[in-house]
Amino acid sequence: MSHLNDKLRPLLDDRGILTDAADIEPYLLERRKRYHGQSSVVARPKSVQEIKSIVEVCIEDRISIVPQGGNTGLCGGAVSESGQLVLSLERLNQIREIDSANNTITVEAGCILANIQNTAQEARRFFPVSLAAEGSCQIGGNLATNAGGINVLRYGNTREQVLGLEAILPNGSLFSDLAGLRKDNTGYDLKQLLIGSEGTLGIITAATLKLYPYPDHSVTAFVALKDLETSISFLALATELSGGTLCSFELIPHIGLEFACRHISTCEPPLSSEHDWYVLLSLQTSGSTINLDETLEALLESAVEAHLIDDAVLAANEAQAARLWKIREGIVEGQLFEGGSIKHDISIPVSKVPRFITEASKAVSQRIPGIRPCPFGHVGDGNIHFNLSQPVSMGKDEFLSRWEEISELVHDIVDRLGGSFSAEHGIGMLKLNDMQRYKDNVALDTMRAIKNALDPENLFNPGKVLPRS
Numbered sequence: 001m002s003h004l005n006d007k008l009r010p011l012l013d014d015r016g017i018l019t020d021a022a023d024i025e026p027y028l029l030e031r032r033k034r035y036h037g038q039s040s041v042v043a044r045p046k047s048v049q050e051i052k053s054i055v056e057v058c059i060e061d062r063i064s065i066v067p068q069g070g071n072t073g074l075c076g077g078a079v080s081e082s083g084q085l086v087l088s089l090e091r092l093n094q095i096r097e098i099d100s101a102n103n104t105i106t107v108e109a110g111c112i113l114a115n116i117q118n119t120a121q122e123a124r125r126f127f128p129v130s131l132a133a134e135g136s137c138q139i140g141g142n143l144a145t146n147a148g149g150i151n152v153l154r155y156g157n158t159r160e161q162v163l164g165l166e167a168i169l170p171n172g173s174l175f176s177d178l179a180g181l182r183k184d185n186t187g188y189d190l191k192q193l194l195i196g197s198e199g200t201l202g203i204i205t206a207a208t209l210k211l212y213p214y215p216d217h218s219v220t221a222f223v224a225l226k227d228l229e230t231s232i233s234f235l236a237l238a239t240e241l242s243g244g245t246l247c248s249f250e251l252i253p254h255i256g257l258e259f260a261c262r263h264i265s266t267c268e269p270p271l272s273s274e275h276d277w278y279v280l281l282s283l284q285t286s287g288s289t290i291n292l293d294e295t296l297e298a299l300l301e302s303a304v305e306a307h308l309i310d311d312a313v314l315a316a317n318e319a320q321a322a323r324l325w326k327i328r329e330g331i332v333e334g335q336l337f338e339g340g341s342i343k344h345d346i347s348i349p350v351s352k353v354p355r356f357i358t359e360a361s362k363a364v365s366q367r368i369p370g371i372r373p374c375p376f377g378h379v380g381d382g383n384i385h386f387n388l389s390q391p392v393s394m395g396k397d398e399f400l401s402r403w404e405e406i407s408e409l410v411h412d413i414v415d416r417l418g419g420s421f422s423a424e425h426g427i428g429m430l431k432l433n434d435m436q437r438y439k440d441n442v443a444l445d446t447m448r449a450i451k452n453a454l455d456p457e458n459l460f461n462p463g464k465v466l467p468r469s
């Protein structure tokens with residue numbers, strides 16, 4: 001690697017290359033501490049040309065490259081091995097252009113997601129990708145993982161926000177398609193191939209993204225469901241009665257509320273009585289043609305009449321809405337204080353979500369008595385974070401040593417119900433065995449053929465996404 005270091009130094013400024021172990025350490029850490037990276041060189045280019053030059057050197061010396069964004073990914077996709085170069089996009093972070101007439105923003109890969117949201121808002125526009133890591137994840141990482149988040153129900157995944165992409169391909173060439181066209185049927189849609197490829201097919205350097213009118217009216221309610229089954233009928237009713245304004249619809253189990261309120265000081269139970277299941281929902285609109293307060297009240301009245309919900313509290317202002325949303329974020333934060341947790345990021349056809357939760361909770365409880373299922377998340381799009389906290393009386397290490405076994409049990413049920421073992425977090429290294437076990441062979445072979453065609457030397461993020469054949 002010292003040879004690589006010598007070749008890269010003349011291409012980059014002083015801040016563009018890190019070789020000191022203490023400086024490199026943050027780029028090797030993985031959020032969930034399941035992996036620890038091993039590289040001895042981190043490159044931090046600040047221009048597309050610099051990235052191109054780095055890739056050319058790596059091709060020449062057959063050094064593989066691990067692109068890294070905000071390093072918030074949950075599947076080990078940005079983790080490096082010894083002898084690999086970590087290529088951090090953090091300094092490639094300019095907003096290139098905002099085009100209000102075209103309703104687009106063109107951004108470089110290292111832009112922090114929240115900065116893009118704020119820049120759009122300053123132009124009275126809305127960029128809808130939103131997730132709890134938005135203050136540190138980068139748009140390049142969001143694109144590479146096709147991130148989801150809380151607004152997918154209304155706006156779709158990151159993939160659906162993209163009109164153009166720029167990337168360095170594994171042969172060192174620059175693919176550039178940033179025209180921002182809403183119609184362009186000229187052959188294969190290459191940008192969509194790169195989105196969700198987790199750095200295995202190209203290093204994303206910039207993107208042209210869709211913007212929407214800024215939703216200046218928003219209402220939020222925390223609702224106690226009659227039971228788990230009624231979540232789906234309530235979702236259907238909310239979709240029907242909200243006139244296209246339903247934005248988020250998040251399922252929260254009572255244990256999740258307990259975790260948040262027990263451990264996070266800003267969280268408190270919003271309702272006076274306890275219920276097994278809740279939904280946190282938001283309606284949003286721009287302009288004033290729809291009165292959202294009246295729409296929400298009418299929706300809740302209809303839901304009570306239809307025996308779908310038992311109780312509800314409406315946020316009276318933005319601060320109250322933020323407090324309700326804090327509960328949703330506090331589930332994961334609170335769960336950290338409850339010992340070990342085994343996590344799953346699954347999706348299922350929406351109609352089967354209650355059945356999945358019931359069957360999977362029963363199966364894991366039979367396998368590990370006392371296990372505490374905490375299934376929560378984006379029920380509006382069928383994506384449940386099926387998180388399992390350890391039994392109170394069990395050791396953390398003993399519980400976590402059962403991760404593979406429990407995941408297989410859960411993912412087998414997902415597979416039987418026609419769902420996916422990875423809804424929004426991707427594959428990385430964490431889910432390679434699942435890819436082998438559940439992914440259709442024709443799909444896997446086609447993916448391998450694409451990888452081999454674009455990256456025959458396997459230099460871009462090797463060992464991620466595709467299990468060895």
Ligand SMILES: Cc1cc2nc3c(=O)[nH]c(=O)nc-3n(C[C@H](O)[C@H](O)[C@H](O)COP(=O)(O)OP(=O)(O)OC[C@H]3O[C@@H](n4cnc5c(N)ncnc54)[C@H](O)[C@@H]3O)c2cc1C
Pocket residue numbers: 031066067068069070071072073074076077078089109130131132133136137138139140141142143144145146147148149150198199200202203204205424425428461464
């Ligand atoms: C608290 C918390 C909440 C989260 N909530 C959600 C959620 O609601 N929905 C969701 O989808 N995810 C969520 N995540 C996961 C994570 O934030 C997303 O996967 C995010 O998109 C990763 O972005 P990043 O910049 O941190 O990428 P990284 O973690 O740095 O990288 C992720 C993958 O993308 C590749 N990559 C990064 N940048 C580039 C690039 N420019 N070109 C090519 N490849 C690249 C990496 O090699 C790696 O394979 C959450 C994470 C945390 C910590």
